[in-house]
Amino acid sequence: MSVQAYILIQTEVGKASSVAAAINSIPGVSLAEGVTGPYDVIMRAEAPSMEEFGRAILSKVQAVPGITRTLTCPVTN
Numbered sequence: 379m380s381v382q383a384y385i386l387i388q389t390e391v392g393k394a395s396s397v398a399a400a401i402n403s404i405p406g407v408s409l410a411e412g413v414t415g416p417y418d419v420i421m422r423a424e425a426p427s428m429e430e431f432g433r434a435i436l437s438k439v440q441a442v443p444g445i446t447r448t449l450t451c452p453v454t455n
Contacts, residue, residue, distance in 0.1 A: 380424050381431045382453040385439060387419040393444030394418040400442045406435045417449070 389397045394412040398419045401410035410421035421439070425431035439448065 380426055381428050382422065382424045383431065384451045384453070385421045385423065385436075386417040386449040386451065387421065387439075387445055388416070388447040389418040390444045390446060397442055397444045401439060404435060404438045406431075 387397060387401075398410045398412050398421075401407055401419065401421050404423075406425050407421055407423045410419060412418060413420050423431070423435045425434055436450070439445070
């Protein structure tokens with residue numbers, strides 16, 4: 379069973395579009411868009427396991443310049 383999650387991202391001022399563009403190029407990411415509200419970008423990603431999710435996706439997301447905070451919300455269904 380694969381692991382799917384939404385990740386809510388806060389960015390530095392003015393960085394939402396460049397962060398979303400960088401995240402969209404990460405394999406396993408199916409969506410990354412700028413939004414309004416307390417978070418600046420929302421993304422959805424999928425990996426075969428939680429271990430792979432952390433290694434292949436989260437580690438790359440956290441390396442994107444301009445991100446100040448993330449909140450990972452795994453899909454439960």
